[in-house]
Each structure stands twice: as structure tokens, then as C-alpha cells.
Amino acid sequence: MTAIETHVTCKPGDYKSDVMPIWCPGCGDYHVLMSFTRAFAKLGLRPENTVVVSGIGCSSRIPAYMTCYGFHGIHGRSLALATGLKVARPDLTVVVASGDGDGYSIGGNHFIQACRRNIDMTYVVMDNRVYGMTKGQPSPTTEPDFDTALSPGGTGLRPFHPLVIALASGANFVARAFSGEPNETADILVEAVRHPGFSFVEILSPCVTFRPDQREWKTKVHPAPVAATSDPARAARRIMTDDGMNIGILYRGDRRPYESKIGAKTVELAKLEEDFAL
Amino acid sequence: MSTAWSVPASLEIADLLAIAHRIEVDAIDRYALLADQMEAHNNPDLTKVFLDLANAEQIHAEEIRRLAGDIDLRGRADALNAVWRTAESPEQADLNDAHYLMTPWHALQMCLAGEQRALAFFTSIVETAQDAEVRAMAAELVEEEAEHVNLVRRLMRKYPEPTPSWSQDDDLPAAQD
Numbered sequence: 266m267t268a269i270e271t272h273v274t275c276k277p278g279d280y281k282s283d284v285m286p287i288w289c290p291g292c293g294d295y296h297v298l299m300s301f302t303r304a305f306a307k308l309g310l311r312p313e314n315t316v317v318v319s320g321i322g323c324s325s326r327i328p329a330y331m332t333c334y335g336f337h338g339i340h341g342r343s344l345a346l347a348t349g350l351k352v353a354r355p356d357l358t359v360v361v362a363s364g365d366g367d368g369y370s371i372g373g374n375h376f377i378q379a380c381r382r383n384i385d386m387t388y389v390v391m392d393n394r395v396y397g398m399t400k401g402q403p404s405p406t407t408e409p410d411f412d413t414a415l416s417p418g419g420t421g422l423r424p425f426h427p428l429v430i431a432l433a434s435g436a437n438f439v440a441r442a443f444s445g446e447p448n449e450t451a452d453i454l455v456e457a458v459r460h461p462g463f464s465f466v467e468i469l470s471p472c473v474t475f476r477p478d479q480r481e482w483k484t485k486v487h488p489a490p491v492a493a494t495s496d497p498a499r500a501a502r503r504i505m506t507d508d509g510m511n512i513g514i515l516y517r518g519d520r521r522p523y524e525s526k527i528g529a530k531t532v533e534l535a536k537l538e539e540d541f542a543l
Numbered sequence: 544m545s546t547a548w549s550v551p552a553s554l555e556i557a558d559l560l561a562i563a564h565r566i567e568v569d570a571i572d573r574y575a576l577l578a579d580q581m582e583a584h585n586n587p588d589l590t591k592v593f594l595d596l597a598n599a600e601q602i603h604a605e606e607i608r609r610l611a612g613d614i615d616l617r618g619r620a621d622a623l624n625a626v627w628r629t630a631e632s633p634e635q636a637d638l639n640d641a642h643y644l645m646t647p648w649h650a651l652q653m654c655l656a657g658e659q660r661a662l663a664f665f666t667s668i669v670e671t672a673q674d675a676e677v678r679a680m681a682a683e684l685v686e687e688e689a690e691h692v693n694l695v696r697r698l699m700r701k702y703p704e705p706t707p708s709w710s711q712d713d714d715l716p717a718a719q720d
Contacts, residue, residue, distance in 0.1 A: 296638055473642075
């Protein structure tokens with residue numbers, strides 16, 4: 266039997282598409298795109314066997330800027346789409362891109378269920394603690410005192426704690442990265458894709474337009490002081506007590522990833538057309 | 544952003560070339576991306592500056608590639624991440640500093656800071672490497688980086704520092720009222 270070549274030698278630039286990225290100048294998402302392409306090159310992923318799925322928002326533009334399969338889905342539903350794809354085509358490498366609004370608010374329940382299912386894919390959330398695309402509304406991770414015309418005096422709401430929620434829900438790999446360190450972020454993405462099961466990577470990605478204060482993140486982030494643990498309770502305790510700026514792999518679990526009992530089925534196109542005929 | 548690095552004194556010539564090549568490749572990526580940002584936001588002067596810088600780095604990368612011959616530079620550089628404590632190149636610029644109204648002066652400031660860090664990086668190798676061949680090659684790279692610093696400084700003469708109101712925009716992107 267001829268072995269199927271699953272890896273290729275590509276340069277990071279080979280994973281960039283011809284579509285020019287449109288984000289605000291200085292946006293952290295540019296770095297994240299750079300990290301994606303560098304990580305994919307390090308992993309030697311075949312573009313035709315790789316899919317980037319996204320929802321809606323600034324961060325979710327990323328599939329258009331990459332040379333591999335992409336699915337720019339509907340708001341908050343990127344994980345639902347990716348789950349269906351991975352179950353039907355377990356041979357594909359599936360990476361999901363989202364933002365804090367898309368991923369934690371509109372798609373909040375999908376996030377919990379995806380962690381619980383532990384399907385082998387990587388979920389990347391570019392967190393800038395604001396809805397940037399719709400001009401600066403508070404998101405689930407926005408600080409309670411973020412004072413704008415839309416939230417006078419701040420929302421007063423306790424921010425969502427995605428890393429702890431991921432751990433409590435069963436994610437098998439949890440990491441935090443900072444977009445301003447694109448090589449380190451790429452290395453974390455490489456580890457996340459390689460780790461079996463559901464890998465969750467939160468990337469602090471500044472919105473310099475609506476959260477110019479986030480320019481200071483570069484002076485605040487620091488490496489996590491201890492190596493990743495495989496004990497979710499210990500990881501949760503560490504994350505709950507850190508300053509939100511610890512960068513690195515924080516948890517590596519050993520849960521067995523979900524496997525479909527049925528497996529992929531090939532269905533004739535004509536049969537599908539018949540089933541879905543109106 | 545940390546600029547710390549930790550270069551092992553036992554560095555080999557192939558490692559040095561791999562590091563130098565990675566610095567250039569990262570710089571090409573960075574300048575191309577900045578050029579994209581400026582083109583998308585209708586700042587043609589800056590687009591040209593960043594494209595010129597990317598092309599200059601491309602020439603340097605090819606020169607190192609030629610010097611390296613059969614050495615697997617990419618593989619070697621991946622194995623050398625520990626040299627840069629944060630995995631970032633010494634020349635790494637802070638892309639968050641990009642602004643849609645930035646001027647060539649700002650771009651060159653960004654560039655100058657990176658070139659100066661690269662110069663300091665290779666100087667530290669000249670000072671610490673055990674191998675005489677590595678020290679000699681690092682000294683060549685120091686010369687090259689010094690030329691880059693001088694080039695950027697010369698370019699800066701063409702572009703005076705803008706007035707403090709350079710970022711003033713009467714139609715600011717603002718949160719919805």
C-alpha cells in the first residue's frame with residue numbers, strides 16, 4: 266500500500282492567501298495571522314487537509330487570508346460547524362478561530378459543549394475584551410469599569426473566565442498567548458494542534474482602536490511561572506489566582522478524544538439532493 | 544516586549560547562519576504585513592517604505608542562504624528557539640505601534656529600534672562565542688547590521704519628525720453613541 270503523505274514542506278508565506286488582510290493598523294489579529302501561518306508551516310500541514318472555521322467578528326476574517334480550506338460561518342456557531350466537520354472527516358486538521366464576543370457570548374454554550382465533547386480540534390479565541398467590528402460594545406470578558414458611551418460607568422458585571430470554564434467543561438489542553446509575541450504564539454499553536462482532543466488557546470490580541478489601553482499589554486504579559494500541569498483542579502486554581510497575563514501552556518490533559526462510533530459514511534450526492542429536496 | 548536573549552557560547556557556524564536567516568525571514572514577514580496594512584488604509588508613502596524594507600531584508604536573507612549552502616536553516620532555527628528567551632527575533636518590532644496615519648518617520652523609528660537590537664545581538668555573539676570562526680562570522684553580521692542602522696539613519700534625514708498633531712483625525716473611529 267502506498268503511504269499517504271500527510272506532511273509537506275511549506276514556508277509560512279505559502280499559507281497566506283492573495284486576499285489582503287483588512288484590520289485596523291496595529292490590530293493584534295495581524296500577528297495572529299502570522300502565528301497561524303508559522304504554526305502551520307512548522308506542523309507541515311497539507312493545505313488541502315486543513316480547515317480554518319470561524320464565526321463572525323474581526324478575528325473571524327482569518328480564513329479568507331489563509332491558503333487552506335476555510336469556512337466563515339455564522340455568529341457564534343463556528344464550533345458547531347467545526348464539530349460536524351471533524352466528526353464527518355476525522356482525517357482533517359480543524360482549527361477554529363473566534364473572538365471573545367463570538368465565542369463567549371453568542372457562542373457561549375457551543376464553547377462549553379465543545380470542551381465537554383473533547384473532539385480533536387483546536388479552538389483559538391482572539392480576546393480583545395470588546396466588540397471591535399460593531400464599534401466598541403462591552404463583551405463577556407470586558408472589565409466591569411470599562412466606561413464608554415454605550416456602557417456609562419461600566420457594565421459592573423464580573424467578566425467571564427474562559428480558561429477556567431474550559432477546564433471545568435473538559436477541554437484537554439488550555440493555553441494563553443499574546444499576539445505581540447508571534448513566534449511564541451506559533452509554538453503554542455503547534456502544541457495545541459498536536460495535543461489530542463479539544464485544545465483551547467486564548468490569545469490576548471489588542472484592539473488598538475477601541476481599547477488603546479491594551480497597547481500596554483506588551484509590558485504586562487509574562488511567562489507562566491510554572492510548567493503546565495495535567496491536574497485540572499490545580500490548573501484551575503492557578504488560573505483563578507493569576508493576573509490574567511500569564512502566557513504559556515497551562516494545562517495538558519489526558520482525556521481520550523471523542524470518536525464517532527459510526528465513523529464517516531459516504532453518501533451519494535443524488536441521495537442527499539433527494540433528502541433535502543423541497 | 545522582552546528583548547532578552549541567551550546565546551550559548553558553544554554556538555556553531557551553522558547555528559549562527561540559521562539565526563541570522565530567521566531574523567531576516569521574520570523581518571520580511573513583518574514588513575510585508577505592515578505594507579499590507581498601509582496599502583489597505585490608503586497610505587501609499589508608507590506602503591512603499593515598508594515594501595522597500597521587505598525587499599532589502601529579502602536580499603540579506605538570500606545572501607545568508609547562499610553562504611549556508613546545504614545547511615537546513617529552517618530546521619536548525621526551529622531547534623534554536625531557546626536562544627531568544629521569548630522565541631521572538633531580536634529585531635522584532637511592536638506591530639501594535641502601527642497607526643493608520645503614521646508617517647515614514649514613525650516607520651523608520653520602528654525599523655531603527657529593530658536594527659539596533661539586531662546589532663546588539665550579534666555584538667553579544669562576537670563577545671561570547673568560543674569558536675573563532677563563529678566570532679568572525681558574527682563580526683561580519685555586526686558590520687552588516689551597522690550598515691543597516693546607518694542606512695535607516697540616512698533615510699530618516701529625508702523624513703523630518705512630524706508635528707505632534709500627526710495623528711489628529713476629525714473623523715475618529717469612535718464607540719457608538
